[in-house]
Amino acid sequence: MKRLIAAVLAVSCLSGCASMPTGGWGPAKDNGERTETFDEPYVRVVPTQPQDGWPPDKVVLGYLVAMANFDNDHESMRAYLAEGGSWKPDVRPPVTVLDDPEASSPTLIPVSEEDKEATVRLYGDRLGQISSSGQYEALNLPEHEVTFFLKEVAPGRWRIVGQPNELVLFRSDVDRVFRTTNLYYFAPDRQSLVPDPVFLPLLNRSDLPSQLVKSLLSKTTPWLDGAVVSSFPEGTQLLGKVRLEEDSAVVNLSREAAAGDVDQMSAQLMWTLGQLTEIRTMRLQIDGRTRRTSDGIVVQDKGRWEDRGPDAPSRVTGESQYLLAESGRLALLQGNMAVPVPSLRDHTFRDAAVSLNGQQFAGISGQTLYVGDLSGGGQVRQVLKAEKGATLLRPSWDRSGNLWIVQNKGRSSTVWMLAPGQARALRLASPPELRGGQQIKALRVARDGVRVAALIGDGSQTEIQIGRIMPGASGSGAYSLGFHSINAELGSVVDLAWRDADTLAVLGTAGASTSILPYLVPISGGAVQAIGGSFEGTPVSITAAPGKEIMLGIDPGKQNQAPTTCLQSLNEDPRFSTWDCGIAGSSPTYPG
Secondary structure, X not given: OOOOOOEEXXXXXXXXXXXXXXXXXXXXXXXXXXXXXXXXXXXXXXXXXXXXXXXXXXXXHHHHHHHOXXXXXXXXXXXXXXXXXXXXXXXXXXXXXXXXXXXXXXXXXXXXXXXXXXXXXXEEEEEEEEOOOOOEEEEEEEEEEEEEXXXXXXXXXXXXXXXXXXXXXXXXXXXHHEEEEEEEEXXXXXXXXXXXXXXXXXXXXXXXXXXXXXXXXXOOOHHHEOOEEOOOOXXXXXXXXXXXXXXXXXXXXXXXXXXXXXXXXXXXXXXXXXXXXXXXXXXXXXXXXXXXXXXXOOEEEHHHHHHHOOOHHHHOOOOOOEEEOOOOOEEEEEOOEEEEOXXXXXXXXXXXXXXXXXXXXXXXXXXXXXXXXXXXXXXXXEEEXXXXXXXXXXXXXXXXXXXXXXXXXXXXXXXXXXXXXXXXXXXXXXXXXXXXOOXXXXXXXXXXXXXXXXXXXXXXXXXXXXXXXXXXXXXXOOEEOOOEEEEOOEEEEEEEEEEEOOEEEXXXXXXXXXXXXXXXXXXXXXXXXXXXXXOXXXXXXEEOOOOOXXXXXXXXXXXXXXXXXXXXEOOOOHHHOEEEEEEEOEEEEOOO
């Protein structure tokens, strides 16, 4: 007996399933300033057990709902398996994320049913995947297909055959079940912390501090492996659970930690645990004995390690605002006036960047890249001339004073770097992650000096990608950038900047709209947030800095009308931003 029935999958309310609001601990008060995604109320779905008499398609429907319940090692989901009791994976299976049924109408089709065996296929738009380590990668794939095989284990009792090698969840399931958080590791020079964003299923809130510490003590997600370092000696484990004494966490590590640096281990732990509103301070123990920091502190807070934060370099210059005046001269923005830098009055550029320490600049004039001191203490010198027919993109400075430049020629990209003290930029090995025909459209180095954000396109579409800087063998000139997509929601993306350590400010289009607008894009792969406000003309460039106003470079689109810069008026809710667009000039930039 064969059945060919198409049924629209309605997962949001499967008949017989119950949902109950479940509150975690209430958020701690911090003058209204601290709120975290972990504190948001969530709905726990309690799936219905599979019932005798359910046809195969309804069994799969229930199975999909049960996948979103992580209680007791997926006890509800195992009930749908033919041999469910034996399935207990050593690691969390990866999660395929599909768009919600309401948005893309995924279809569940019973394909066949005969001889006590059945096949059911699920069709939907694949948005991405959450790896076993919690890393999200955008993988926009319309009409993704998942096949389920079932057998009739008893008259009228259908169960899923085989053990699942992945979970299949819809966007709304992921929003409800998972929370994004950062695990903090050190850059190779151990001067700056680097966040490693991961998706964690929200189970028992009281176990969350221990869950975070155990994740921190394990390996980083694969894309950061080799690019960051951990202060915890190999074999270090959490003894028992993280204890909470009012708003203080007590972390007891195994004796292996005695060989580690207390300050560095404390910084990693405090930045990771400090994301939870109920934890304000921490006490570190090793094998039951309390340890002091190098300056004698027993009970430490996050402020003690603020100078190790991933955005710490941004405070060096006070985040001065620069742009190119109408003449093309590099200028400092004071109020809404562009004041040209005196030492550069004889130089004009089409694009420019200022180092994080505010002491150097890089500017592109024609097809040539120049660098020099903003103070005027040295000559403006040529460090790179583009090949014939090539274009240089806006450069980007890292925390160590390296200058990163992309040259595009034809349909290929090459990456160049100018190290401190060098007279000329050196060409690096081409990023192996770029497939044939792909180009880097923009490249921005994060303030931690390890991560990079890029726009990568192949002529038909441009993706927002995140990578890490990992040098190859000494002197080889090889750098692995390890790009992977983090968002597939925005189209026609034209520029991006680091808003802070966790968020990008991006210019692009959303949905069916053709208007290029600014958006905030979490690098974790979380939901995109629109930035409100209106302005005349088309945004062509964007710049941002932690806690500072976003700036847009605007093309007026009219002949004989000069480009302008729009300065955002800060608002607690970016959707209600307003813009001051009465600033003459183009290519606004913050140091970096």
